[in-house]
Amino acid sequence: MKTYLNFVNGQPVGSEQTFESRNPATGEVLGRAPISTAAQVKSAIAAARAAQPAWAARPDAERKALMMKLAEAIKQNAPYLAEWVTREQGKPLGGLGPDQVPGARFELWGCEVWTQVPASLDLPVDVVFEDDTRRDEMHRQPFGVVAAIAPWNWPLLIAIWQMIPSIRAGNTVVIKPSEYTTIGTLELVRVIGELLPPGVVNTVSGPGEVGSWLAGDSGIDKIMFTGSTSTGKKIAEAAARNMVPTTMELGGNDAAIVLPGADPKAMAMGLFWGAFINMGQTCAAAKRLYVHESLFDQTVAALKELATAMPMGNGMDEGMVMGPIQNRMQYDKVVDLVESAKQAGATIVCGGKPKDGPGNFYPLTLVTGLEDGARLVDEEQFGPVLPIIKYSNVDDAVASANRLRAGLGASVWSTDIEAARAVASRIQAGTVWINQHGMIHPMVPFGGIKGSGYGVEFGVDGLKAVTQPQVISLKK
Ligand code: NDP
Secondary structure: OOEOOEEEOOEEEOOOOEEEEEOOOOOOEEEEEEOOOHHHHHHHHHHHHHHHHHHHHOOHHHHHHHHHHHHHHHHHOHHHHHHHHHHHHOOOOOOOOOOOOOOHHHHHHHHHHHHHHHHHOOOOOEEEEEOOOEEEEEEEEEOOEEEEEOOOOOHHHHHHHHHHHHHHOOOEEEEEOOHHHHHHHHHHHHHHHOOOOOOOEEEOOOOHHHHHHHHOOOOOOEEEEEOOHHHHHHHHHHHHHOOOOEEEEOOOOEEEEEOOOOOHHHHHHHHHHHHHHHHHOOOOOEEEEEEEOOOHHHHHHHHHHHHOOOOEOOOOOOOOOEOOOOOHHHHHHHHHHHHHHHHOOOEEEEOOOOOOOOOOOOOOEEEEOOOOOOHHHHOOOOOOEEEEEEEOOHHHHHHHHHOOOOOOEEEEEOOOHHHHHHHHOOOOOOEEEEOOOOOOOOOOOEOOOHHHEEOOEOHHHHHHOOEEEEEEEEEO
16 A cells, blocks of 8 residues: 655655545545654744745746646646546546536646636736835735645645645745545645745645644744634634734535526526535535525426436546545535434435445435524535525525625526626625626635635735735835
8 A cells, every 4th residue: 555745845755654545435545644743744844934035036937937837737647636536535537627527627627727827927016105205115025934724625726726826926835635635635746846946835744633733833924724614713723823814715605596587497507516516515515595486396396307317426437427425524414414404394305315335425415495594504514415495585585695604605596687786795705606606717816704714815816815015115
């Protein structure tokens, strides 16, 4: 059984203790990864710190050109890395490109694009004031060392979102992948790290405790975190002790609202993928669907037709569209929430019973008959289950969307765009999509409000978020 290694200061690094990575579709052990010690975390941070001044001092054009080489290396290694994503995370290989099944090949395509775009962006000096007596310029400086803590749902893509803007802006990085999906990320960092000066990207690995050593270290200058709100709070406490700024991309419980007059057949596919992308294990997936009573039965029927037709199985088999739930903790959470819905008298439209056999397979499940306050509506299921709630008054649907602490994404569906815009502007969420859901883009800032976090990623604003402002003020 191969043990995969960390990448620190341009070198492979092992640890005395290791842990297994398992395939969620089969239970098969895929390999082992190191459990970094506290001393190894410190030494990865030290390598990043030592490399940072020279990296930041490089001409911008050189860093940009290198980033484009990283994108090319990701493309060249995409078949190998996509297999890691499928075998370790579970999502099927799927087709290529943005219009195909959003599987592992799509994830790698995203890694390539989300590397190219920051490479093409600039943060020019902004003259914020000038008169006869003075000139004041706003410059953007890197923070220094960025700690990146990544989750298991889109393990490579989210690692790229955290690392690439950071290094583009002149920071260096230490990243800790989730213990559930470590090896694919270690392999990705090795691929790009070999093209970079030693110390620019570094990895540590192991359980959450390793992440807490990283986040709590006084040698860190900025933290990028994606994961649960509860872990986010712990990281925010550690960051406060060191006065370190953070970008917090936390869980959501996105509402999708179907307005009267929408076209159920036309929107069904968009709604389906908005909810079930990556088996629902996506922070900005639709997790509560509010449908006007006039369209309720047609919408449920259209979604049922899609949900019962999608092939589910081992994602290495071509043609699979749905894979397993990534880990047992998440699987148990999904089972528990569906059982609680049954006990509350809900109707299971399809799915609702764990599948037999190996692997964390759970069928796509649609649930009706619930109201706000039911656990499946109020708690983030982060899995292949969608509660569909009937409403009669649009104001009530808006109130439902806004009543929880979550505020990552939301969507409004209608053939009347002005009506949809009017509702969208009343929803408390970082992004409100109209007639689509979760359609992120590398040029468009993305982030949550309320309990879903703070700070944005992507685009020029995302690049600014990994820099600190510095004013150069000149007396004339
Ligand atoms: P966590 O928030 O615990 O994990 C996210 C990352 O944080 C992982 O790398 C994890 O490491 C690390 N971590 C865990 N504890 C600490 C700590 N004390 N200090 C620093 N880093 C730490 O998510 P879970 O895997 O527990 O998932 C729980 C829930 O979070 C899900 O059910 C879902 O609701 C939500 N979630 C949201 C995601 C999003 O995209 N916003 C992504 C994943 C989950 P390790 O995995 O090794 O413990």
